[in-house]
Amino acid sequence: MTLSRGDHSLLSEWWFTIDRLQLYAICTLMLVGLIISLAASPSVAVDKGLSTFYFVKYHAIFAVVGMVLIFVISLQSPRTIRRISLLLYIVCVLSLIAVLLWGSKINGTLRWIFIFGVSFKPSEIIKPAFVVLAGWAFAETQIRKDMPALPIAIGLYITLSGLLIMQSDLGQTALITIVWGTLFFLAGLSLIWYISFISIGIVSIFVNFKSLPYFRCSFDQCFTFATNEHSQMRQAYRSFVDGGFLGRGPGAGTIKIKLPEAHTDFIFSVVAEEYGVLSCLVLLGLYAFIIYRALGCALIEEDPGICYGIIGLALLFGYQTLINMSVNVGLLPVKSMALPLLSAGGSSMFGVSTTLGMLLGLSRRRPRTTYTRPNLFFNVDS
Amino acid sequence: MNTLAVGTKNAQSSRVATRQPKSQVKSIALRVFIIGLSITVSFTVVAVQLIRLAVIGQNRQNTNTSQTIGEFYSRPDIVDRHGRLLATDIALPALFADSHLITSVDETIESIKNIFPELNTTKVRRALSDKNRRYYLLKRAVAPRVAETINAMGLPGLGFRSEPKRKYPNVRLAGHLLGYVDSYNYGVTGVEHLLNRNKGVRRVDHATVNTASPLRLTIDVRTQYALERELIAGIKKFKAKAATGVLFEVQNGEIWAAASLPGVEPANINEMMDRSRRDRLASDAFELGSVFRLFTLAMVMDLDIVTPKALVDVTNPIKIESFVISDENPFAGKLSLEQIMIRSSNVGSGILAEATGSERQHSFFERIGLTRAINREDIKTISPVLPKTWGAAETVSIGFGYGIAVSPLQFAVVFGSMVNGGISIIPTLILQPSNRVFSKQQLIRAKTSSRLRDMLRQNVLDGRGWRANVVGYRVGGITGTADLANDVNYEGNSVITSFAATFPIDKPRFALMITFFDPQPKGTKAMRSAENTAAPVAGEVIRRVAPLVGVEKRAEMRG
Numbered sequence: 001m002t003l004s005r006g007d008h009s010l011l012s013e014w015w016f017t018i019d020r021l022q023l024y025a026i027c028t029l030m031l032v033g034l035i036i037s038l039a040a041s042p043s044v045a046v047d048k049g050l051s052t053f054y055f056v057k058y059h060a061i062f063a064v065v066g067m068v069l070i071f072v073i074s075l076q077s078p079r080t081i082r083r084i085s086l087l088l089y090i091v092c093v094l095s096l097i098a099v100l101l102w103g104s105k106i107n108g109t110l111r112w113i114f115i116f117g118v119s120f121k122p123s124e125i126i127k128p129a130f131v132v133l134a135g136w137a138f139a140e141t142q143i144r145k146d147m148p149a150l151p152i153a154i155g156l157y158i159t160l161s162g163l164l165i166m167q168s169d170l171g172q173t174a175l176i177t178i179v180w181g182t183l184f185f186l187a188g189l190s191l192i193w194y195i196s197f198i199s200i201g202i203v204s205i206f207v208n209f210k211s212l213p214y215f216r217c218s219f220d221q222c223f224t225f226a227t228n229e230h231s232q233m234r235q236a237y238r239s240f241v242d243g244g245f246l247g248r249g250p251g252a253g254t255i256k257i258k259l260p261e262a263h264t265d266f267i268f269s270v271v272a273e274e275y276g277v278l279s280c281l282v283l284l285g286l287y288a289f290i291i292y293r294a295l296g297c298a299l300i301e302e303d304p305g306i307c308y309g310i311i312g313l314a315l316l317f318g319y320q321t322l323i324n325m326s327v328n329v330g331l332l333p334v335k336s337m338a339l340p341l342l343s344a345g346g347s348s349m350f351g352v353s354t355t356l357g358m359l360l361g362l363s364r365r366r367p368r369t370t371y372t373r374p375n376l377f378f379n380v381d382s
Numbered sequence: 383m384n385t386l387a388v389g390t391k392n393a394q395s396s397r398v399a400t401r402q403p404k405s406q407v408k409s410i411a412l413r414v415f416i417i418g419l420s421i422t423v424s425f426t427v428v429a430v431q432l433i434r435l436a437v438i439g440q441n442r443q444n445t446n447t448s449q450t451i452g453e454f455y456s457r458p459d460i461v462d463r464h465g466r467l468l469a470t471d472i473a474l475p476a477l478f479a480d481s482h483l484i485t486s487v488d489e490t491i492e493s494i495k496n497i498f499p500e501l502n503t504t505k506v507r508r509a510l511s512d513k514n515r516r517y518y519l520l521k522r523a524v525a526p527r528v529a530e531t532i533n534a535m536g537l538p539g540l541g542f543r544s545e546p547k548r549k550y551p552n553v554r555l556a557g558h559l560l561g562y563v564d565s566y567n568y569g570v571t572g573v574e575h576l577l578n579r580n581k582g583v584r585r586v587d588h589a590t591v592n593t594a595s596p597l598r599l600t601i602d603v604r605t606q607y608a609l610e611r612e613l614i615a616g617i618k619k620f621k622a623k624a625a626t627g628v629l630f631e632v633q634n635g636e637i638w639a640a641a642s643l644p645g646v647e648p649a650n651i652n653e654m655m656d657r658s659r660r661d662r663l664a665s666d667a668f669e670l671g672s673v674f675r676l677f678t679l680a681m682v683m684d685l686d687i688v689t690p691k692a693l694v695d696v697t698n699p700i701k702i703e704s705f706v707i708s709d710e711n712p713f714a715g716k717l718s719l720e721q722i723m724i725r726s727s728n729v730g731s732g733i734l735a736e737a738t739g740s741e742r743q744h745s746f747f748e749r750i751g752l753t754r755a756i757n758r759e760d761i762k763t764i765s766p767v768l769p770k771t772w773g774a775a776e777t778v779s780i781g782f783g784y785g786i787a788v789s790p791l792q793f794a795v796v797f798g799s800m801v802n803g804g805i806s807i808i809p810t811l812i813l814q815p816s817n818r819v820f821s822k823q824q825l826i827r828a829k830t831s832s833r834l835r836d837m838l839r840q841n842v843l844d845g846r847g848w849r850a851n852v853v854g855y856r857v858g859g860i861t862g863t864a865d866l867a868n869d870v871n872y873e874g875n876s877v878i879t880s881f882a883a884t885f886p887i888d889k890p891r892f893a894l895m896i897t898f899f900d901p902q903p904k905g906t907k908a909m910r911s912a913e914n915t916a917a918p919v920a921g922e923v924i925r926r927v928a929p930l931v932g933v934e935k936r937a938e939m940r941g
Contacts, residue, residue: 186413240435258514277436281429288425295418299411307410311417322424329431 014075017364022293025286026070026356029341030063032283033267037344040256040270041263055263059344066353073357074364078306081361085132088354089156092126096163123164123172124338124351128358130160131316134180135308138187142304153184171337175323177201179315183308235259237330239269240277247276263344265336268328284325287340291318297363306362313359317352454546454589455567457574458582459596460560462603463638463813469560469574469648471567472549473589475529475542476522481515484539493535494520497528510539522565523547544589548574550648556606557646558661559599559811562654573599573811574648576760598813600636605629608926609639613896616919617643620901620910625919626663626790627896629927632802632884635809637761638892638931640791662899664756664763667787670897671864673797673880674783675731676834679719680800681746682734684830693718696729700736703775707732723837723860724845728782735781740772743780750796750825751806752788760811763789783862794882794895801838801858801884801893804831839887846913850883850921854935855928858890859883859920861912866900876900881916885924886933896920 003012034056041055073081099122134156140149157180164173181197239255242248253273256262262270272280294314301307317340324339326332338348340355460469477494484490487510495501498521509518522545524532529542548563561572569575577583582594613625629639642663646653653659660666682688693716699708709729722730735743747753755765767787769776779785791809799807804826838858841847847859859881866876880897884890896916903909928935 182417186410186417237435240432241439243436244439245436257516272432272435277432280432284425284429284432288421291421292418295414295421299414304410311414315417315421318421322421322428325428326431329428329435331427331431 010075014364017366018074018360019293019297019363022290022360022363025290025293026341027067029283029286030067033342034060034063036267036271036342037263039251039253039274040267041344043257044260044263047260055344058346062344062346062349066349069350069353070357070360073354074360076361078303078309078362081309081358082132082136082305085129085358088125088129089133092122092129093159093163095120095122096126096167100163100166121347123167123169124347125354126160127172127176127316127351128313128355130156130176131179131183131312131355132309132358132362134183135310135312136305138183139303139305139308141187153180169336171323175316175319175337178319179312182315183312186308186311187304233330236266236269236328239266239273240280240329243273243276245276245278247272247274247279250274261336264338264348265324265343266328267339267342267344268325271342272328283342287318287321290314294359294363301363310359310362313355313362317355317359453566454586455563455578456546456584456586456590456592457548457563457567457569457577458580458592458594460573460577461596461598462601462606463598463636464602465596465598466603467551468556468599468601468603469548469550471546471589471592473544474523474547475526476545477520477524477529477532478541478543479510479515479518479520480539480541481510481518482513482539484510484537487511490537490539493537494532494540497532546586546589548649552603554645554647555603555610556601556641557648557653558642558663559601559640560648562648562651571654572648573597573760576812599811600638600813601640601811602638602930604930605639605927606641608930609923610641610643610645612919612923612926613641613643615922616896616898616901616915620898620903620915622898622901622915624658624662624899625897626899627894627923628663628791628794629892629894629923629931630794630798630807630809632798632807632890632893633805635795635798635807636813637809637811639927662790662897664761664789664791667764667767667789668878668897669784669787669864669867670790670793670878670880671783671862672726672728672731673793673860673862673882674780674786675723675726675862676797676800676838676860676882677747677750677752678731678734678738678781679723679837680750680826680830680834681738681743683719683833684826685738685742685746687738687742688719688734690719690833694722694730694733696722696727696733698729700729700732700778702732702736702778703773705775705779707778720837720840724841726846726861731782732778735777736774738777740774740777743777744772747780747786750799752786752792752796756792756795756809758808758810761791761809763792766792783864790880790895790897793880794893797882797895798884798890798893799825801831801835801890803828835884835887835890838884842883846911847881847883847917849913850881850917850924852885852921852924852928853938855924855933856886856888856936856938857883857921857924858885858887859917861917863910863912877910879910879912879916881912881920883920883924885928886936891933892927892931894920894923896923 003015005012005016037056037059041059042052045052045054073084076084134153137149137153137156140147141153157176160176161173164176181201184197185194235255235258239253239259242255251274253270255273256270259266259269268280268283271283291314294310298307298310298314301310320337320340323332324337324343327337338345340348340352457471459467459471461467479490487507490510491503491506494506495503501520506520509515524542532540533542546567548567550557550560559572561569561574563569563574569578577597580594580597582592584592609627609629613627616622617625624643626642627639628637628641630637640663642661644659646656646659648654683690695716696709697712697714699706707728709727711725713725713727717725717727717730721727722734738746744753752766753768756763769780769785776785795807795809799805804824806823806825835858838847838860839856841861842851842857842859846861847857850857850859862880862882864878866878878897878899879901880895883894883896885892885894896919898915898919901910901915903915908914
């Protein structure tokens with residue numbers, strides 16, 4: 001099938017307005033995720049008494065579903081995306097409340113809900129919806145004075161972060177806090193606001209450090225990982241050291257057997273051990289590329305609502321990547337945060353696909369009223 | 383903060399942004415730029431950490447490659463000069479547990495405990511209760527039949543892996559020479575340590591057959607056995623603490639037998655560490671006493687201090703500094719050089735050493751190799767203990783073997799080079815495929831060597847070495863009885879008795895050195911002298927080994 005510019009079908013419009021380089025990068029990462037899953041998940045599956053390629057099979061299914069999701073969402077107009085976000089936000093907030101009341105425990109934390117026998121993690125899905133809505137609300141503060149936009153933005157944040165803290169999911173709370181704070185900064189938050197915002201963040205980290213046993217435990221593990229031979233952090237660290245620049249070769253990794261979360265949170269370590277740090281750097285570059293492209297798209301976008309949405313989604317994607325990688329290389333304490341596109345897990349894949357679908361959808365080129373010269377730093381070729 | 387403040391102002395001034403797209407974009411661009419910068423910094427930090435970890439790994443791999451590949455060493459066999467086995471690798475099962483698969487920790491421990499009662503139960507229980515320990519080594523080198531029994535019990539989570547284990551079929555024979563290996567089959571001392579550098583040694587992770595050609599020693603199992611048997615019999619007969627012996631070829635330095643008794647079993651680490659079983663032959667230095675008269679005589683003849691026909695007046699004891707030196711059986715009159723040897727006259731040796739002087743004595747000892755340790759790849763001896771100041775009194779006492787301590791092996795090697803025509807000897811344990819080539823130095827004149835041989839032969843025929851004579855093999859030798867020194871002084875009651883021999887005397891092929899430590903035989907004090915302990919044992923050894931090493935037996939006029 002060939003597409004032409006003269007053809008004004010939905011697919012053709014999509015193909016010529018989408019940022020194709022971002023799409024290629026996303027597809028590459030999806031593919032890499034499948035390949036790495038072959039290396040990382042069999043040992044975990046066998047350990048859990050499942051069939052060897054249990055996780056590989058599901059990873060493949062989720063990857064296909066994820067690609068379809070990205071395609072379908074990116075077809076939508078910004079207005080539809082905003083409506084989907086509102087719907088998702090409401091549904092997920094209700095689900096989060098349901099989790100608190102009837103949720104089931106997986107790996108010691110209460111974050112999952114079962115719908116029709118499928119375990120489901122609402123906190124993964126709500127993030128992109130929240131970011132789009134927050135971006136829109138912040139934009140409204142600049143455009144329409146008659147709407148209580150700032151209280152809406154703050155309300156969205158407090159609702160979600162409150163629910164997440166009640167699940168003691170501090171990693172996700174930190175993530176949405178950073179993204180929301182950056183959007184606030186972008187929307188012209190005054191300096192006083194910004195400083196108080198950061199100090200509240202720091203104080204809350206200390207309060208959490210003192211009060212929540214889960215957090216303290218993982219914080220301790222982080223800074224004592226050198227002494228505890230069997231800790232996950234220690235094993236992850238060894239993966240990078242043993243792998244060196246070039247890695248031990250596909251399938252030759254041994255540390256992955258000892259990593260209980262090799263297929264999800266510590267997939268980056270598995271890549272390091274088998275394919276080497278150079279491959280890790282290439283992956284890092286791919287993630288950074290997606291973020292920079294998105295920022296570039298945001299710069300030439302006129303509508304502040306869409307612009308903030310794009311930046312927020314890019315940051316959500318970027319900071320999640322950064323936090324996961326930092327944990328893997330021993331820069332941050334252990335947080336259960338999946339690596340977008342690479343880690344196994346249905347909820348995480350749905351969340352990431354929604355994020356990227358919305359990102360691509362919002363950053364599609366649309367007819368615009370005036371011409372603005374693109375910024376030199378984040379140039380998007382036209 | 384400046385940029386932030388600027389950005390804030392711009393943003394506030396453009397609150398009505400939709401009407402002025404240009405300024406709107408400008409103000410956002412700055413803030414987006416700041417966000418992009420922070421993202422770049424974060425990604426850079428992660429990238430730097432990634433590279434740092436890889437560099438750590440790279441450095442570690444460079445220094446430590448051998449530590450990560452295989453756990454064990456597969457070693458070639460060690461055989462004697464005729465190919466008889468001295469040391470070999472065998473595969474033995476090692477018992478390990480996979481905690482993950484164990485169904486009942488209690489049952490497992492109880493069952494194993496019945497077979498290995500020495501097992502530390504609390505330690506094992508802790509290890510087996512940890513489900514994440516997929517490999518816990520319970521016992522190394524389990525006998526195959528015991529392994530079968532354990533296997534038959536059918537306990538889940540127990541497994542065996544084949545590990546190489548060094549075995550010594552001759553048990554204690556040549557134990558000191560062979561040395562021992564650690565639990566990873568890596569050589570720690572002796573020939574085993576030397577073997578580590580052999581090309582046949584490989585790192586393996588389970589027992590494999592080593593097909594490398596074996597290391598061939600100069601030792602002969604038969605002569606080694608004969609020497610050890612005679613020394614053990616001697617220790618028993620004379621109630622001695624220990625004994626050493628070494629037999630080597632005086633032309634090429636090949637050692638046919640070397641032993642220090644009580645011996646050690648290489649597979650038994652406790653015996654290896656036992657101080658009373660230490661290697662006295664090469665790793666300990668002693669004052670050997672009047673066997674050193676040979677070197678004094680060699681010195682005065684080789685340096686032409688006195689004429690060969692000279693006579694020495696030994697009537698009066700030597701008084702030097704605060705010491706008085708006299709003979710056990712004083713002789714009034716003059717003695718020839720030969721008689722000084724035969725009568726074992728301390729006074730005579732002392733007078734000759736005094737006549738030579740300390741400087742010349744020192745340089746002579748240096749030349750013949752008594753001042754430095756033998757430090758070869760395969761043979762190492764302890765450094766000789768020399769006097770702190772080599773003065774007149776020391777010169778005299780060294781003349782008859784006090785004030786200088788060397789290992790019996792080093793003495794034997796120098797002794798060999800005195801009788802083989804005066805040529806230096808580099809001792810060896812490793813058999814060379816062809817004739818061994820090494821730089822030979824003339825240490826003393828051939829004529830001096832020949833005169834010394836005559837004296838040694840005379841000493842066996844008419845002197846104190848008479849009990850070492852073996853009819854037909856033309857033995858020459860010299861005795862030495864020295865008071866055994868402890869840390870403070872001479873114990874008075876303990877002696878070291880030595881006999882250094884060479885045969886056949888007309889064209890020496892072999893040298894033999896026998897030493898007994900603190901023999902306490904029944905009878906008079908004279909019974910423990912070298913004449914009655916070391917010499918007869920040396921005679922017995924020569925009687926047994928001479929036919930084995932191919933020395934021709936010949937009819938003799940006397941004896």
